[in-house]
Amino acid sequence: MIFLKLFFTFFKIGLFNFGGGYAMISFIQNEIVHKHAYLSTAQFTDIVALSQVTPGPVGINMATYTGYSITHSVWGAVVATVAVCLPSFILMIFISRFFLQYRRSKTVEDVLKGLRPAVVGLIAAAALVLCNVQNIIDYKSVLLLIGAFLAVWKFKAGPIFVLVISGALGFVLYT
Amino acid sequence: MKVLFSLFLVFGKIGLFTLGGGYAMVPLMERELCGKYLSREDFLDTLALAQAAPGIMAINTAILTGYKVHGVWGAIFAALGAALPSFIIILILAIFFKTYQQNPIIRRIFMGVRPAVIALILVPVFNLARAANITWKTVWIPIVVALAVWAMGISPVYLVILAGLGGYLYGRAEGETK
Numbered sequence: 001m002i003f004l005k006l007f008f009t010f011f012k013i014g015l016f017n018f019g020g021g022y023a024m025i026s027f028i029q030n031e032i033v034h035k036h037a038y039l040s041t042a043q044f045t046d047i048v049a050l051s052q053v054t055p056g057p058v059g060i061n062m063a064t065y066t067g068y069s070i071t072h073s074v075w076g077a078v079v080a081t082v083a084v085c086l087p088s089f090i091l092m093i094f095i096s097r098f099f100l101q102y103r104r105s106k107t108v109e110d111v112l113k114g115l116r117p118a119v120v121g122l123i124a125a126a127a128l129v130l131c132n133v134q135n136i137i138d139y140k141s142v143l144l145l146i147g148a149f150l151a152v153w154k155f156k157a158g159p160i161f162v163l164v165i166s167g168a169l170g171f172v173l174y175t
Numbered sequence: 176m177k178v179l180f181s182l183f184l185v186f187g188k189i190g191l192f193t194l195g196g197g198y199a200m201v202p203l204m205e206r207e208l209c210g211k212y213l214s215r216e217d218f219l220d221t222l223a224l225a226q227a228a229p230g231i232m233a234i235n236t237a238i239l240t241g242y243k244v245h246g247v248w249g250a251i252f253a254a255l256g257a258a259l260p261s262f263i264i265i266l267i268l269a270i271f272f273k274t275y276q277q278n279p280i281i282r283r284i285f286m287g288v289r290p291a292v293i294a295l296i297l298v299p300v301f302n303l304a305r306a307a308n309i310t311w312k313t314v315w316i317p318i319v320v321a322l323a324v325w326a327m328g329i330s331p332v333y334l335v336i337l338a339g340l341g342g343y344l345y346g347r348a349e350g351e352t353k
Contacts, residue, residue, distance in 0.1 A: 056261025114342015170287015
């Protein structure tokens with residue numbers, strides 16, 4: 001049963017996630033943490049962190065890891081990963097077959113214009129949802145958040161560098 | 176058969192050597208695909224479609240390229256190539272991390288990592304707001320969407336449908352007044 005649910009959840013995410021890996025955080029969070037409570041916010045945050053530092057598409061990493069964490073089985077990882085890719089498969093082949101030359105129509109352009117600001121909101125929601133007591137435990141967490149934000153925003157630090165440094169700081173600060 | 180295998184390998188390389196996915200993959204994709212599998216124009220069309228469509232951009236690109244080169248099987252092998260290396264690496268990491276999750280050292284490290292993850296998600300909000308041309312007239316859209324998901328737990332699926340529909344209707348209304 002859990003496998004079937006996992007399949008439908010990730011199929012839905014694959015079908016509706018416009019806006020890439022960061023927007024996908026908000027989809028997975030809503031389904032897996034908020035609606036079904038399969039994982040805690042802290043567990044899910046760890047998945048996001050490890051998906052960022054491993055090579056490959058972040059979406060694949062998050063689907064695989066979430067599928068495994070929920071079912072404690074490799075099959076869970078397989079089901080979630082296949083399910084998140086399946087809508088792409090159907091859609092891309094359908095479009096390739098029937099629109100030999102892909103040209104953006106006015107309708108597609110209009111729809112995308114509506115989606116873009118919404119995607120910004122979805123990513124903002126992902127950040128807000130993760131700002132809870134499981135992740136922000138004390139003033140040190142707040143300082144780490146501000147420091148990491150400035151490092152990426154102002155000094156263009158890479159995500160892996162920032163996560164490694166903040167991990168080391170966590171190790172030193174939380175004795 | 177040889178074509179399928181080379182599609183698998185090319186997308187395996189693209190999947191394995193790009194950290195972060197999405198736009199980070201474009202330069203490597205260009206080098207590996209342009210001229211060999213796709214013409215320059217086809218490549219740009221493929222990218223535009225892969226990015227506009229829902230789903231994972233790297234997987235979309237793999238499916239489109241694979242399909243163009245060798246039909247449905249081409250699409251399957253290219254997508255497998257793009258997904259498999261990440262799948263294996265993250266799975267090994269997940270199994271490993273499950274065993275050591277309760278380790279006090281790992282716990283301390285992740286207490287530091289979690290706030291940084293939030294910061295990493297916050298930065299693209301500001302970058303994308305600029306790229307999406309958000310003005311004082313449209314700034315309410317991301318705010319309403321963020322509040323709906325965060326405070327009310329509304330599924331992003333409904334918000335995406337609403338936003339797409341809104342964009343379509345707005346575009347039509349604008350077209351009529353011209």
